[in-house]
Amino acid sequence: MTRLITFGCSNTFGQALPDVWDYEKNEEILDSGPSKYAWPQVLADKLNLECVNLGLPASSNKEVWFHIVNTEFKKSDIVIILWPGRPRWCIIKDLVPYTGKVVKIGPFKLEKKHPPSMAFFKYLYNKQDNIIDYIMRVNYVSMLLKNKVKILKHYETETTKSYNYPNWFMDKFCKEAFIIDILEKYPKAEDNSHSGIEGNDAFANIVYKELC
Amino acid sequence: MTRLVTFGCSNTFGVALPDVWDYKKQQQINEHGPSKYAWPQLLADRLNLECVNLGIPGASNKEIWHTIVNIEFHQTDIVIILWTWYDRWCVLDKKQNNYEITQSFTTHKLPYTTYDMVLDFYLRCNHIETLLKDKVKIIKHGTQQVLPENPQSLMYDSNINIVPNWNKIINFLNVSFAHIRLNCPVALDNIHPGPEAHKIFATAIYADILSSIEPLKEEDPFIYD
Numbered sequence: 082m083t084r085l086i087t088f089g090c091s092n093t094f095g096q097a098l099p100d101v102w103d104y105e106k107n108e109e110i111l112d113s114g115p116s117k118y119a120w121p122q123v124l125a126d127k128l129n130l131e132c133v134n135l136g137l138p139a140s141s142n143k144e145v146w147f148h149i150v151n152t153e154f155k156k157s158d159i160v161i162i163l164w165p166g167r168p169r170w171c172i173i174k175d176l177v178p179y180t181g182k183v184v185k186i187g188p189f190k191l192e193k194k195h196p197p198s199m200a201f202f203k204y205l206y207n208k209q210d211n212i213i214d215y216i217m218r219v220n221y222v223s224m225l226l227k228n229k230v231k232i233l234k235h236y237e238t239e240t241t242k243s244y245n246y247p248n249w250f251m252d253k254f255c256k257e258a259f260i261i262d263i264l265e266k267y268p269k270a271e272d273n274s275h276s277g278i279e280g281n282d283a284f285a286n287i288v289y290k291e292l293c
Numbered sequence: 294m295t296r297l298v299t300f301g302c303s304n305t306f307g308v309a310l311p312d313v314w315d316y317k318k319q320q321q322i323n324e325h326g327p328s329k330y331a332w333p334q335l336l337a338d339r340l341n342l343e344c345v346n347l348g349i350p351g352a353s354n355k356e357i358w359h360t361i362v363n364i365e366f367h368q369t370d371i372v373i374i375l376w377t378w379y380d381r382w383c384v385l386d387k388k389q390n391n392y393e394i395t396q397s398f399t400t401h402k403l404p405y406t407t408y409d410m411v412l413d414f415y416l417r418c419n420h421i422e423t424l425l426k427d428k429v430k431i432i433k434h435g436t437q438q439v440l441p442e443n444p445q446s447l448m449y450d451s452n453i454n455i456v457p458n459w460n461k462i463i464n465f466l467n468v469s470f471a472h473i474r475l476n477c478p479v480a481l482d483n484i485h486p487g488p489e490a491h492k493i494f495a496t497a498i499y500a501d502i503l504s505s506i507e508p509l510k511e512e513d514p515f516i517y518d
Contacts, residue, residue, distance in 0.1 A: 147412070150459045173409040204397065209387040213359070217420060224423045225459065249362050249424055 083231070084155065085130040087121035088145050089163035092238060092259050093136025095119025097270035098278060109272060111138055118278050121161070123285035128292070130159065139185050141169035146218040147183070150225065158230040161288060163259060164219065166239040168211055170201055212241055216250050223252045234291060257287050295430070296367060297342040299333035300357050301375035304437065304470055305348025307331025309480035310488060321482065323350055330488045332470075333373070335495035342371065351396045353381030358417040359394070362424065370429040373498065375470065376418060376436050379410035408455065415460050422462050433502055435466035468497035 087093050095101060095116025097109050115121070115134040125132030135148055142164055154160070169187040190198040219235055226233050240258040257263075259276075267280030276284070299305055307313060307328025308321055315322050327333070327346040337344030347360055354376050361374065386393040418434050425432050470486065477490035486494075 146416075150457070172405055173412055174406055205382070205384055207384050207386050210385040213385055213387075217358075217362075218416075221416060221420045221423070224420075247362065 082131045083157045083159065084133050085121060085125040085128060085159050085161065086133045086152070086154070086230075087124075087136060087161045087163070088149055089136045090140045090145070090165035090238065091136070091138040091275055092165075092264075093119065093121060093134065093163045094138050095122075095134075095136070095275075095281060096138050097272035097275045098281070099271065102271040104271075109138075118281055120281040120284040120288065123282055124161075124288050127285060127289050128159075136163075139169070139187060139189060140165055141171050141185070141187065142166065142215045142218050143169075143173075144171045144183055144185070146222060147171075147173055149222050154226065154230050156229065156231065159232045159292070160226065160230050161234050161236065162219075162222070163236045163238060164215065166215060166237055166241070168202075168206055168208070170206075172197060212244055215241070216246065216252075219252055219254075220250055232292065234288070236288070255288075255291055257284075259284065262287070294343045295369045295371065296345050297333060297337040297340060297373065298345045298364070298366070298370050298429075299336075299348060299373045299375070300361055301348045301435075302352040302357070302377040302381075302437075303348065303350040303485055304377075304474075305331065305333060305346065305375045306350050307334075307346075307348070307491065308350050309482035309485045310491070311481065314481045316481075319481075321350070330491055332375075332491045332495040332498065335492055336373075336498055339495065339499050340371075348375075351381075352377060353383045353396065354379070354414050354417050355381075355385075356383045356394055356396065358421060359383075359385055361421050366425065366429050368428065368430065371431045371502070372425060372429050373433045373435065373466075373502075374418070374421065376414060376434060378437050379407060379414055380405075411455055412457060415457050415462075419459070419461055431502065433464055433466055433498075434462055435468070435470065435498070437471050438469070466498060466501050468494065468501055470494050473497070 095118055098116035098118040100118060101110045101113065101116045103110050115136055119134060121134040121136065122132045135152065137144060137148065145162065145164060171183040171185050174182045174184065184197055186198045186201045191202065223233065235252060235254050236257065236259065237254050238259045240261065263280040263284050264276050267283060268277045269275065270277045307330055310328035310330040312330060313322045313325065313328045327348055331346060333346040334344045349356060349360065357374065357376060382397050384395045422432060473493050474486040474490045477493065478487045479485065480487045
Protein backbone atom coordinates (compact mmCIF):
# COMPACT_ATOMS: atom_id res chain seq x y z
CA MET A 82 0.00 0.00 0.00
CA THR A 83 1.24 3.50 -0.77
CA ARG A 84 2.41 5.19 2.39
CA LEU A 85 2.21 8.80 3.47
CA ILE A 86 5.38 9.39 5.48
CA THR A 87 5.59 12.66 7.38
CA PHE A 88 8.46 14.26 9.27
CA GLY A 89 8.50 17.30 11.49
CA CYS A 90 8.23 18.52 15.06
CA SER A 91 5.31 18.76 17.50
CA ASN A 92 3.19 20.37 14.78
CA THR A 93 3.43 17.12 12.82
CA PHE A 94 3.15 14.87 15.88
CA GLY A 95 -0.02 16.67 16.88
CA GLN A 96 1.10 17.66 20.35
CA ALA A 97 -1.65 18.55 22.83
CA LEU A 98 -4.48 17.29 20.63
CA PRO A 99 -7.27 15.51 22.61
CA ASP A 100 -6.02 11.91 22.17
CA VAL A 101 -2.49 12.76 23.32
CA TRP A 102 -3.49 14.91 26.28
CA ASP A 103 -3.72 13.82 29.88
CA TYR A 104 -6.73 15.76 31.17
CA GLU A 105 -6.07 14.82 34.79
CA LYS A 106 -2.46 15.98 34.85
CA ASN A 107 -3.13 18.69 32.31
CA GLU A 108 -0.11 17.71 30.26
CA GLU A 109 0.72 16.10 26.93
CA ILE A 110 1.22 12.38 26.43
CA LEU A 111 4.26 11.82 24.26
CA ASP A 112 4.94 8.11 24.68
CA SER A 113 1.98 6.55 22.86
CA GLY A 114 2.71 7.84 19.38
CA PRO A 115 1.32 10.74 17.38
CA SER A 116 -2.22 12.03 17.38
CA LYS A 117 -4.86 10.72 15.03
CA TYR A 118 -6.14 14.30 14.85
CA ALA A 119 -2.82 15.59 13.54
CA TRP A 120 -2.67 16.65 9.89
CA PRO A 121 -0.72 13.56 8.71
CA GLN A 122 -3.48 11.11 9.72
CA VAL A 123 -6.21 13.44 8.45
CA LEU A 124 -4.40 13.73 5.11
CA ALA A 125 -3.72 9.99 4.88
CA ASP A 126 -7.42 9.29 5.48
CA LYS A 127 -8.35 11.72 2.72
CA LEU A 128 -5.92 10.06 0.32
CA ASN A 129 -6.73 6.55 1.54
CA LEU A 130 -3.08 5.88 2.35
CA GLU A 131 -1.26 4.21 5.22
CA CYS A 132 0.00 6.93 7.56
CA VAL A 133 3.53 6.81 8.95
CA ASN A 134 3.74 9.91 11.11
CA LEU A 135 7.36 10.38 12.20
CA GLY A 136 6.88 13.80 13.76
CA LEU A 137 8.96 14.29 16.90
CA PRO A 138 8.02 16.90 19.52
CA ALA A 139 10.71 19.55 20.09
CA SER A 140 12.80 18.35 17.18
CA SER A 141 15.18 20.55 15.23
CA ASN A 142 15.87 20.58 11.50
CA LYS A 143 18.97 18.56 12.29
CA GLU A 144 16.99 15.86 14.11
CA VAL A 145 14.44 15.74 11.30
CA TRP A 146 17.28 15.35 8.78
CA PHE A 147 18.81 12.56 10.88
CA HIS A 148 15.47 10.81 11.11
CA ILE A 149 15.05 11.01 7.32
CA VAL A 150 18.49 9.62 6.43
CA ASN A 151 17.82 6.69 8.75
CA THR A 152 14.43 5.84 7.30
CA GLU A 153 13.91 3.17 4.66
CA PHE A 154 11.74 4.43 1.84
CA LYS A 155 9.78 2.71 -0.88
CA LYS A 156 9.45 4.00 -4.44
CA SER A 157 5.72 4.44 -3.92
CA ASP A 158 6.04 6.60 -0.77
CA ILE A 159 4.65 10.11 -0.56
CA VAL A 160 6.90 12.08 1.76
CA ILE A 161 5.87 15.37 3.37
CA ILE A 162 8.31 17.23 5.56
CA LEU A 163 7.19 20.11 7.78
CA TRP A 164 10.61 21.49 8.73
CA PRO A 165 10.69 22.88 12.30
CA GLY A 166 12.84 25.81 11.22
CA ARG A 167 13.13 27.44 14.62
CA PRO A 168 16.29 28.15 16.64
CA ARG A 169 16.80 24.58 17.68
CA TRP A 170 19.61 22.08 17.51
CA CYS A 171 20.48 18.63 18.76
CA ILE A 172 23.49 16.51 19.58
CA ILE A 173 23.30 13.00 18.19
CA LYS A 174 24.46 10.45 20.74
CA ASP A 175 23.96 7.02 19.29
CA LEU A 176 26.39 4.96 17.32
CA VAL A 177 23.57 2.91 15.89
CA PRO A 178 20.84 3.85 13.43
CA TYR A 179 18.20 6.23 14.64
CA THR A 180 16.68 5.47 18.03
CA GLY A 181 15.66 8.97 18.94
CA LYS A 182 18.46 9.40 21.48
CA VAL A 183 19.53 12.95 20.91
CA VAL A 184 20.12 15.87 23.23
CA LYS A 185 17.48 18.36 22.18
CA ILE A 186 18.57 21.97 22.28
CA GLY A 187 16.19 24.88 22.09
CA PRO A 188 14.83 27.98 23.79
CA PHE A 189 12.22 25.80 25.50
CA LYS A 190 15.03 24.37 27.65
CA LEU A 191 16.54 27.67 28.76
CA GLU A 192 14.12 28.05 31.66
CA LYS A 193 15.47 24.80 33.06
CA LYS A 194 19.03 26.09 32.69
CA HIS A 195 19.89 23.20 30.39
CA PRO A 196 23.71 23.57 29.93
CA PRO A 197 23.92 22.48 26.25
CA SER A 198 21.09 24.85 25.32
CA MET A 199 22.66 27.70 27.28
CA ALA A 200 26.03 27.12 25.61
CA PHE A 201 24.41 26.84 22.20
CA PHE A 202 22.62 30.18 22.45
CA LYS A 203 25.56 31.91 24.09
CA TYR A 204 28.27 30.80 21.68
CA LEU A 205 26.92 29.14 18.58
CA TYR A 206 23.49 30.33 17.59
CA ASN A 207 23.19 32.86 14.81
CA LYS A 208 20.04 33.32 12.73
CA GLN A 209 21.85 33.40 9.40
CA ASP A 210 23.94 30.40 10.35
CA ASN A 211 20.80 28.52 11.33
CA ILE A 212 19.16 29.25 7.96
CA ILE A 213 22.23 28.13 5.99
CA ASP A 214 22.32 24.89 7.97
CA TYR A 215 18.58 24.47 7.40
CA ILE A 216 18.65 24.88 3.63
CA MET A 217 21.70 22.62 3.33
CA ARG A 218 19.72 19.84 5.03
CA VAL A 219 16.66 20.49 2.84
CA ASN A 220 18.82 20.47 -0.28
CA TYR A 221 20.60 17.30 0.78
CA VAL A 222 17.35 15.46 1.54
CA SER A 223 15.96 16.46 -1.86
CA MET A 224 19.00 15.07 -3.61
CA LEU A 225 19.02 11.94 -1.46
CA LEU A 226 15.37 11.10 -2.09
CA LYS A 227 15.33 12.07 -5.75
CA ASN A 228 14.01 9.08 -7.71
CA LYS A 229 13.63 7.11 -4.48
CA VAL A 230 10.12 8.16 -3.52
CA LYS A 231 7.03 9.03 -5.51
CA ILE A 232 6.46 12.55 -4.17
CA LEU A 233 8.51 14.75 -1.87
CA LYS A 234 7.21 18.06 -0.54
CA HIS A 235 8.88 20.53 1.80
CA TYR A 236 6.79 22.74 4.06
CA GLU A 237 8.06 25.32 6.50
CA THR A 238 6.94 26.08 10.02
CA GLU A 239 8.36 29.60 9.76
CA THR A 240 8.74 31.04 6.31
CA THR A 241 12.21 31.90 4.97
CA LYS A 242 10.70 33.67 1.93
CA SER A 243 12.58 36.89 2.66
CA TYR A 244 15.91 35.07 2.74
CA ASN A 245 18.06 35.47 -0.32
CA TYR A 246 18.71 31.82 -1.11
CA PRO A 247 22.15 30.95 -2.50
CA ASN A 248 22.20 29.74 -6.10
CA TRP A 249 23.04 26.15 -5.10
CA PHE A 250 19.67 25.90 -3.34
CA MET A 251 17.40 24.67 -6.10
CA ASP A 252 14.55 23.45 -3.93
CA LYS A 253 11.19 25.04 -3.44
CA PHE A 254 9.16 25.22 -0.29
CA CYS A 255 5.41 24.98 -0.63
CA LYS A 256 4.04 28.47 -0.08
CA GLU A 257 2.02 27.97 3.09
CA ALA A 258 3.88 28.15 6.39
CA PHE A 259 2.48 26.52 9.51
CA ILE A 260 2.80 29.46 11.91
CA ILE A 261 1.27 32.16 9.71
CA ASP A 262 -1.28 30.06 7.87
CA ILE A 263 -2.39 27.72 10.66
CA LEU A 264 -1.17 28.49 14.14
CA GLU A 265 -2.08 32.16 14.05
CA LYS A 266 -5.44 31.61 12.33
CA TYR A 267 -7.09 28.67 14.09
CA PRO A 268 -8.00 27.79 17.70
CA LYS A 269 -5.24 26.29 19.83
CA ALA A 270 -4.94 22.76 21.22
CA GLU A 271 -5.29 21.77 24.88
CA ASP A 272 -1.97 23.39 25.87
CA ASN A 273 -3.06 26.70 24.36
CA SER A 274 0.14 26.74 22.34
CA HIS A 275 -0.02 24.16 19.56
CA SER A 276 -2.58 23.98 16.78
CA GLY A 277 -5.95 22.45 17.54
CA ILE A 278 -8.06 20.03 15.50
CA GLU A 279 -9.36 22.70 13.13
CA GLY A 280 -5.90 23.94 12.22
CA ASN A 281 -4.67 20.41 11.59
CA ASP A 282 -7.66 19.78 9.34
CA ALA A 283 -6.91 23.02 7.47
CA PHE A 284 -3.25 22.08 6.98
CA ALA A 285 -4.25 18.60 5.75
CA ASN A 286 -6.52 20.35 3.21
CA ILE A 287 -3.67 22.60 2.06
CA VAL A 288 -1.37 19.63 1.47
CA TYR A 289 -4.20 17.66 -0.12
CA LYS A 290 -4.77 20.45 -2.67
CA GLU A 291 -1.05 20.61 -3.36
CA LEU A 292 -0.95 16.86 -4.04
CA CYS A 293 -4.13 16.50 -6.05
CA MET B 294 43.27 25.96 -18.55
CA THR B 295 42.32 23.04 -16.36
CA ARG B 296 42.55 24.02 -12.70
CA LEU B 297 43.42 22.09 -9.60
CA VAL B 298 41.08 23.58 -6.98
CA THR B 299 41.82 22.54 -3.41
CA PHE B 300 40.00 23.10 -0.16
CA GLY B 301 40.99 22.38 3.40
CA CYS B 302 42.48 23.83 6.56
CA SER B 303 46.02 24.90 7.48
CA ASN B 304 47.40 21.66 6.09
CA THR B 305 46.14 22.64 2.66
CA PHE B 306 47.14 26.30 3.05
CA GLY B 307 50.63 25.18 4.08
CA VAL B 308 50.85 26.97 7.41
CA ALA B 309 54.39 27.56 8.74
CA LEU B 310 56.11 26.53 5.54
CA PRO B 311 59.18 28.69 4.69
CA ASP B 312 57.50 31.17 2.33
CA VAL B 313 54.61 31.95 4.71
CA TRP B 314 56.75 32.30 7.83
CA ASP B 315 58.02 35.51 9.41
CA TYR B 316 61.43 34.46 10.66
CA LYS B 317 61.92 37.63 12.70
CA LYS B 318 58.61 37.48 14.53
CA GLN B 319 58.58 33.68 14.46
CA GLN B 320 55.00 33.64 13.32
CA GLN B 321 52.77 32.65 10.45
CA ILE B 322 51.99 35.04 7.55
CA ASN B 323 48.46 34.46 6.29
CA GLU B 324 47.75 37.56 4.26
CA HIS B 325 49.83 36.76 1.16
CA GLY B 326 48.00 33.56 0.35
CA PRO B 327 48.96 29.92 0.64
CA SER B 328 52.42 28.43 0.46
CA LYS B 329 53.99 27.29 -2.79
CA TYR B 330 55.50 24.41 -0.77
CA ALA B 331 52.07 23.12 0.23
CA TRP B 332 50.78 19.95 -1.41
CA PRO B 333 48.27 21.70 -3.73
CA GLN B 334 50.96 23.69 -5.56
CA LEU B 335 53.32 20.68 -5.67
CA LEU B 336 50.56 18.53 -7.12
CA ALA B 337 49.48 21.21 -9.61
CA ASP B 338 53.10 21.58 -10.78
CA ARG B 339 53.31 17.86 -11.29
CA LEU B 340 50.10 17.85 -13.31
CA ASN B 341 50.94 21.13 -15.05
CA LEU B 342 47.70 22.70 -13.89
CA GLU B 343 46.80 26.12 -12.58
CA CYS B 344 46.59 25.89 -8.79
CA VAL B 345 43.72 27.46 -6.90
CA ASN B 346 44.51 26.71 -3.27
CA LEU B 347 41.56 27.69 -1.11
CA GLY B 348 42.85 26.19 2.13
CA ILE B 349 41.99 28.30 5.20
CA PRO B 350 44.03 28.11 8.40
CA GLY B 351 41.87 27.01 11.31
CA ALA B 352 38.95 26.01 9.09
CA SER B 353 36.35 23.52 10.27
CA ASN B 354 34.57 21.12 7.94
CA LYS B 355 31.64 23.53 8.08
CA GLU B 356 33.81 26.42 6.88
CA ILE B 357 35.33 24.22 4.18
CA TRP B 358 31.83 23.27 3.04
CA HIS B 359 30.78 26.93 3.06
CA THR B 360 33.81 27.90 0.96
CA ILE B 361 33.02 25.20 -1.59
CA VAL B 362 29.33 26.07 -2.05
CA ASN B 363 30.28 29.69 -2.66
CA ILE B 364 32.84 29.06 -5.40
CA GLU B 365 32.16 29.02 -9.14
CA PHE B 366 33.57 25.89 -10.73
CA HIS B 367 34.51 25.06 -14.29
CA GLN B 368 33.53 21.79 -15.90
CA THR B 369 37.23 20.99 -16.35
CA ASP B 370 38.22 21.52 -12.71
CA ILE B 371 39.93 18.84 -10.67
CA VAL B 372 38.76 19.34 -7.10
CA ILE B 373 40.49 17.91 -4.06
CA ILE B 374 39.11 18.50 -0.60
CA LEU B 375 41.24 17.67 2.41
CA TRP B 376 38.59 17.79 5.12
CA THR B 377 39.80 18.64 8.59
CA TRP B 378 39.42 17.29 12.12
CA TYR B 379 35.94 16.73 13.44
CA ASP B 380 36.24 18.81 16.60
CA ARG B 381 36.13 22.17 14.86
CA TRP B 382 33.18 24.40 14.20
CA CYS B 383 32.37 27.90 13.04
CA VAL B 384 29.48 30.33 13.07
CA LEU B 385 28.49 31.95 9.78
CA ASP B 386 27.04 35.43 9.98
CA LYS B 387 25.80 37.00 6.78
CA LYS B 388 26.60 40.71 6.58
CA GLN B 389 24.96 41.97 3.40
CA ASN B 390 26.84 40.05 0.70
CA ASN B 391 29.70 38.89 2.87
CA TYR B 392 29.99 36.33 5.59
CA GLU B 393 31.70 36.97 8.86
CA ILE B 394 33.03 33.65 10.07
CA THR B 395 33.89 32.93 13.68
CA GLN B 396 36.03 29.82 14.08
CA SER B 397 35.78 27.70 17.20
CA PHE B 398 36.50 24.28 18.60
CA THR B 399 33.37 22.41 19.60
CA THR B 400 35.12 21.05 22.66
CA HIS B 401 35.49 24.58 24.00
CA LYS B 402 31.96 25.69 23.44
CA LEU B 403 29.45 22.90 23.42
CA PRO B 404 29.16 19.34 24.65
CA TYR B 405 29.27 17.14 21.60
CA THR B 406 29.84 13.56 20.59
CA THR B 407 32.40 12.44 18.07
CA TYR B 408 29.62 10.55 16.38
CA ASP B 409 27.63 13.74 15.93
CA MET B 410 30.61 15.44 14.32
CA VAL B 411 31.33 12.41 12.13
CA LEU B 412 27.75 12.57 10.85
CA ASP B 413 28.16 16.28 10.21
CA PHE B 414 31.27 15.53 8.18
CA TYR B 415 29.51 12.87 6.11
CA LEU B 416 26.56 15.16 5.53
CA ARG B 417 28.80 17.94 4.25
CA CYS B 418 31.00 15.81 2.03
CA ASN B 419 28.00 13.95 0.60
CA HIS B 420 26.25 17.24 -0.05
CA ILE B 421 29.29 18.56 -1.89
CA GLU B 422 29.78 15.32 -3.80
CA THR B 423 26.18 15.42 -5.04
CA LEU B 424 26.30 19.14 -5.84
CA LEU B 425 29.55 18.97 -7.81
CA LYS B 426 29.24 15.51 -9.34
CA ASP B 427 28.30 16.75 -12.80
CA LYS B 428 29.86 20.18 -12.49
CA VAL B 429 33.59 19.34 -12.33
CA LYS B 430 35.85 16.80 -13.99
CA ILE B 431 37.14 15.02 -10.89
CA ILE B 432 36.32 15.34 -7.22
CA LYS B 433 38.31 13.61 -4.49
CA HIS B 434 37.90 13.73 -0.74
CA GLY B 435 40.65 13.26 1.83
CA THR B 436 40.47 13.22 5.61
CA GLN B 437 42.90 14.14 8.36
CA GLN B 438 41.87 11.39 10.70
CA VAL B 439 44.25 8.68 11.81
CA LEU B 440 43.26 5.46 10.12
CA PRO B 441 42.59 2.22 12.00
CA GLU B 442 46.07 0.83 11.24
CA ASN B 443 47.27 3.02 14.06
CA PRO B 444 44.79 2.33 16.87
CA GLN B 445 47.36 2.97 19.62
CA SER B 446 47.73 6.60 18.64
CA LEU B 447 46.42 9.15 21.10
CA MET B 448 44.65 10.82 18.19
CA TYR B 449 42.77 7.66 17.36
CA ASP B 450 39.09 7.49 18.18
CA SER B 451 37.17 4.39 17.11
CA ASN B 452 34.06 6.50 16.45
CA ILE B 453 35.71 8.18 13.50
CA ASN B 454 35.64 4.99 11.49
CA ILE B 455 31.88 4.70 11.57
CA VAL B 456 30.54 5.23 8.10
CA PRO B 457 26.80 5.92 7.97
CA ASN B 458 24.87 3.69 5.59
CA TRP B 459 23.64 6.73 3.63
CA ASN B 460 27.17 7.73 2.69
CA LYS B 461 27.54 7.63 -1.09
CA ILE B 462 31.17 8.63 -1.41
CA ILE B 463 33.46 5.91 -2.59
CA ASN B 464 36.22 8.11 -3.94
CA PHE B 465 38.03 8.98 -0.72
CA LEU B 466 41.76 9.33 -1.15
CA ASN B 467 43.42 6.19 0.14
CA VAL B 468 46.29 8.16 1.60
CA SER B 469 46.32 9.80 5.02
CA PHE B 470 48.17 13.04 5.69
CA ALA B 471 47.93 12.17 9.39
CA HIS B 472 50.12 9.12 8.83
CA ILE B 473 52.58 10.86 6.54
CA ARG B 474 53.19 13.76 8.91
CA LEU B 475 53.96 11.43 11.82
CA ASN B 476 57.10 10.28 10.04
CA CYS B 477 58.32 13.63 8.69
CA PRO B 478 59.94 16.74 10.18
CA VAL B 479 57.51 19.44 11.26
CA ALA B 480 57.22 22.95 9.82
CA LEU B 481 58.70 26.12 11.33
CA ASP B 482 56.01 26.39 14.03
CA ASN B 483 56.91 22.90 15.27
CA ILE B 484 53.28 21.87 14.82
CA HIS B 485 52.23 21.67 11.19
CA PRO B 486 53.63 19.28 8.59
CA GLY B 487 56.90 20.37 7.02
CA PRO B 488 57.87 20.56 3.32
CA GLU B 489 58.80 16.88 3.13
CA ALA B 490 55.39 15.76 4.38
CA HIS B 491 53.69 17.98 1.80
CA LYS B 492 55.92 16.57 -0.93
CA ILE B 493 55.15 12.96 0.03
CA PHE B 494 51.45 13.74 0.30
CA ALA B 495 51.38 15.42 -3.13
CA THR B 496 53.17 12.40 -4.64
CA ALA B 497 50.73 10.03 -2.96
CA ILE B 498 47.68 11.95 -4.20
CA TYR B 499 49.21 12.06 -7.66
CA ALA B 500 49.44 8.27 -7.64
CA ASP B 501 45.96 7.97 -6.20
CA ILE B 502 44.26 10.12 -8.80
CA LEU B 503 46.41 9.05 -11.72
CA SER B 504 43.82 6.55 -12.86
CA SER B 505 41.17 9.26 -12.79
CA ILE B 506 43.34 11.72 -14.68
CA GLU B 507 44.52 9.25 -17.31
CA PRO B 508 41.31 9.54 -19.39
CA LEU B 509 41.94 13.31 -19.59
CA LYS B 510 45.05 12.69 -21.64
CA GLU B 511 43.27 12.76 -24.98
CA GLU B 512 40.81 15.52 -24.14
CA ASP B 513 43.30 17.74 -22.34
CA PRO B 514 46.71 16.86 -23.75
CA PHE B 515 48.29 19.99 -22.26
CA ILE B 516 48.18 18.31 -18.87
CA TYR B 517 51.06 16.11 -19.93
CA ASP B 518 52.95 18.68 -22.01
